[in-house]
Amino acid sequence: MKNDKLIAKRQRMLIYIFFGILTFLSIIPFWIVLANGTRSSEQIQQGISLFAGSNLKYNWDVLMNKGFDIFGGYTNSFIIASLSTILTLYFSSLTAYGLTAYKFKGKTFMFSMIMFLILIPPQVSMVGFYQFMSKLGLLNSYIPLILPAIAAPSTVFFMKQYLETVYQKEIADSARMDGAGELKIFHTIILPLLKPGLATMGIFSFVASWNNFLMPLVLINEQDKYTLPMLMQLLKTDTYRTEYGSMYLGISLSIVPLLMIYLLLSRYIIGGVSAGGVKG
Template identity: 65%
Template sequence: MQKALRARRTLIYVICGILTLLSILPFWILLVNATRSVEQIRQGLSLLPSGSLVHNWHVLMNQGFNVWQGMGNSFIIAACSTILTVYFSALGAYAFTAYNFKGKKLLFSVMVGLIMIPPQISMIGFYQFMTKLNLLNSFIPLIIPSIAAPNTVFFLVEYMETVYQPDYADAARLEGAHELKIFHRIMLPIMKPGLATMGIFAFVTSWNNFLMPLILINDQSKYTLPMLVQLLTANIYRTEFGAMYLGIGLTVIPLIIIYLFLSRYIIGGVTAGGLKE
């Protein structure tokens, strides 16, 4: 029996190791290609770094790839939109979970239906609306709409149903706490693992957003990192693939940092959930 369990555990470890390698491999190839020249990249795949990193960096600088400005623009948009998404979605999820009000099921069904609508359908109307509000070439249209995130609300509602305890809120009300104080002091700490999970998704989605900023922003000084990467394809005579890989790699590094920062809350929440009171 123990041999069978040991063999099964070993098999699970081997499968997890293979899946981990398959997940890391694309990032490793990306970083390796950032150190290779155009000729080396055209010769085929390689898993060993080369010595063209400095050359690719100079190509980026010569083609107007302002790394720090683009990273700053991307971070402002992604950070602000993530905060708005997570906070207001948590507020909505708490309302759906803690309160029973008329039309609750209908409103929740409408919200779920909104998840099924592709965002590309509303782009033309959104662009015309922003034109009338004179908000083109601004970060505001890329940040404020993050308040309404039905997919995040749906996830947090499902999460809240597993961790919500009405006794906590009732005890706080008996102590004279108002509803916002209960939400901020009691519910947000309980929802921390779910908030961290959706914060990662929201940040990655906003950071990698390319089409909407391309439609709304014309000033190059306000370009995000994905928009700056597409400038590297403007040379019709020679496409600097190494510089492109380096630019894409620079866009990935902040995402990895954010994931490493927020993942500890997810792990901590899972560990705490596994303890018996």
């Protein structure tokens, strides 16, 4: 018995060490970027360091002189990411509820089409989408970056898988007998059941929209409407001197919100993915 406990303790210790190493390897690249944002170009060229420097104010001044409107970028990125995330979660949940709760002709075909759309890279339709938005006069607008979030095949798939683990037909039938309409059932019963899944996909959707660079670059030309990833292209090198410190500082400012989201809401990601991956 003692030997079994000792072996189990050693196994747990090895697991903790292994995951500790993985955690360190995952954090160290971000830490290096943050540290380099406070160092001078000369210090950065000398090699990697995990310690912060004393060049933060100078890097900040250089960054501002390059036209890096950090507050405007935060605002623009937040507007696009938050609105697109809300639309994605609501309409994907509504679609998942329809595919889970109702039986209708063509249901299997519709779900198969959703699965097929997941496999299509968004870059394939980029040229056609740009031409369509140009004809509608929606270039240099956030609308083409927000409204398409209504159709999110991967989110629909995840929410359907998750809903199948928590949905109980009897509860919905009882609500119908009490006179509740379908939308009321969805808003008062289904959405509360989907909270862990909504939190999980909300984080993924927000981060994906926040990091989106190619589509805003194609659709937006006015600098005051640039998102944070677009502002990163303004951190170009000078003719005689490359300010690596300011470049790293700009990158750090763009990833800090995402790091905070993951640190604060990581438990929702783990819980939601675990529940969505198990059917009972």
